[in-house]
Every structure is written in C-alpha cells, then in structure tokens.
Amino acid sequence: xxxxxxxxxxxxxxxxxxxxxxxxxxxxxxxxxxxxxxxxxxxxxxxxxxxxxxxxxxxxxxxxxxxxxxxxxxxxxxxxxxxxxxxxxxxxxxxxxxxxxxxxxxxxxxxxxxxxxxxxxxxxxxxxxxxxxxxxxxxxxxxxxxxxxxxxxxxxxxxxxxxxxxxxxxxxx
Ligand SMILES: CC(C)(COP(=O)(O)OP(=O)(O)OC[C@H]1O[C@@H](n2cnc3c(N)ncnc32)[C@H](O)[C@@H]1OP(=O)(O)O)[C@@H](O)C(=O)NCCC(=O)NCCS
Numbered sequence: 001x002x003x004x005x006x007x008x009x010x011x012x013x014x015x016x017x018x019x020x021x022x023x024x025x026x027x028x029x030x031x032x033x034x035x036x037x038x039x040x041x042x043x044x045x046x047x048x049x050x051x052x053x054x055x056x057x058x059x060x061x062x063x064x065x066x067x068x069x070x071x072x073x074x075x076x077x078x079x080x081x082x083x084x085x086x087x088x089x090x091x092x093x094x095x096x097x098x099x100x101x102x103x104x105x106x107x108x109x110x111x112x113x114x115x116x117x118x119x120x121x122x123x124x125x126x127x128x129x130x131x132x133x134x135x136x137x138x139x140x141x142x143x144x145x146x147x148x149x150x151x152x153x154x155x156x157x158x159x160x161x162x163x164x165x166x167x168x169x170x171x172x173x
Contacts, residue, residue: 016072018107020114023066023078028053031068031078035097040136049095052080065118069098069111076102079111081119081127089125112147120172127172128152133164144168 023031032050035041041049056064064082068075077098084090093115098107119127129144131137133154149168158165 018069018071018076018110020067020069020111023053023057023068025057027068027075027078028057030075031097034075034077034099035095037100038097039100040097040140052094056080064094065115067111067114067118069107071102071107075099077107077111079115081115083122083124084128089123091119091122091124091127093127093129108143109147116170116172125172127170129168130165131168132159133166141166141168 028050031053032046035049036046053066055061056066061082064080067079069077078095079093080095081091081093084092093112096108096111096115098111116127127149129149131140131144133141145168149170152167152169154167155165157163
C-alpha cells in the first residue's frame with residue numbers, strides 16, 4: 001500500500017509546500033526522464049536506474065526505500081536508498097536526482113534530510129554515497145559537501161582508467 005503522504009517544510013517560495021512521498025510505479029517514466037534530463041548520467045546508467053526502480057517497486061529489495069519529492073503536483077526529484085548488507089546500521093544512498101530546471105531550490109537537500117531521518121528511524125548510523133571524480137559530477141560533489149558529507153576514501157581508476165570512485169560519508173547523530 002502506498003505510504004501516506006507527508007507534508008514537509010517548504011524551502012521554496014510559493015503557495016504550496018513540496019511534499020515527499022513513497023514512489024509508485026506511475027512515477028517511474030517521469031523519474032527516469034528527469035534523471036536523463038540532468039545530463040549527468042550516461043545512457044548505461046539510465047538503463048540501470050530504470051532496472052533499479054522497477055526491481056525496488058517489485059519488492060526485490062524489501063528494505064530499500066524510494067522517495068519522490070513533488071511540488072505543485074509535479075515530481076521534481078527522487079532518492080533511492082537502502083541498508084548495506086552484513087553491516088549494523090550502514091546505509092547507501094544509491095540515487096538522488098532533481099529536475100534540472102529545479103536545481104538550486106533546496107529540493108535535493110530536503111530529500112537528503114528526509115533520507116537521513118528515515119535511516120535514523122531504522123537504527124541507521126552511517127550513510128555512504130558513491131560518486132565519480134569526473135568533472136561532470138563536480139556540482140554533485142559540492143552538493144554532498146554542502147549537505148554535510150565528507151570524503152571518506154577514493155578508489156582510483158574504479159569506474160575506468162582516470163575515473164575514480166569517491167565515497168562520501170555522514171555519521172548520523
Ligand atoms: C545533486 C542534486 C541532487 C542537488 O539537488 P538541488 O536541489 O539542486 O540541491 P539544493 O538546491 O538542495 O542544494 C543544496 C546545497 O548544495 C549546494 N549545491 C547544489 N548544487 C550545487 C552546485 N551546482 N554547485 C555548488 N553547490 C551546489 C547548494 O548551494 C546548497 O548549499 P547551501 O544550502 O549551503 O547553499 C542535483 O543537482 C542533481 O539532480 N544533479 C544531477 C544528478 C546527480 O548528480 N545525482 C547524484 C549522483 S547519484
């Protein structure tokens with residue numbers, strides 16, 4: 001059953017407040033298109049994203065969570081996160097994306113705060129986020145730093161030669 005929608009604090013000027021709710025199957029084409037429109041993800045990643053969303057909604061990862069943020073009835077972003085296997089309280093943020101036309105309005109930070117609240121609520125203590133060191137991810141890395149994530153480690157040449165993986169981490173209070 002779809003989770004109850006929850007009113008969240010507005011961070012954007014306007015008459016209605018953004019809302020964060022559980023993602024449902026109707027959202028998938030919109031979210032995939034939104035992610036594609038950010039121009040950050042490769043076609044290969046977009047295919048993987050669609051598979052991840054479909055699998056998650058099909059219940060293949062029952063502990064994972066998928067959240068959509070919408071404003072004025074329009075989906076403007078989403079996040080997918082889940083617990084890391086064989087750990088006690090470590091969670092991964094797998095995907096986060098905001099509609100390109102809506103960047104810089106606080107939606108991403110609001111989503112991330114909600115992710116952290118939900119992780120805390122499930123006895124989570126550590127959130128990890130992996131991303132690339134390629135220049136096109138520079139804004140993404142700035143976003144993680146501005147939202148309180150530190151660079152925990154770098155694995156050189158992880159994605160391909162010259163494309164390192166950086167792991168950002170936040171220990172939840
Ligand atoms: C990363 C992303 C989710 C951020 O969402 P957003 O709604 O634009 O971010 P916010 O408006 O909430 O910004 C939160 C903070 O990050 C900072 N930030 C956001 N974008 C930034 C940028 N391009 N450069 C520098 N800082 C940035 C903001 O200044 C803000 O910091 P502040 O509160 O100290 O001013 C969004 O840019 C996006 O969808 N990027 C493409 C997809 C992606 O890279 N996803 C992650 C890989 S899985």
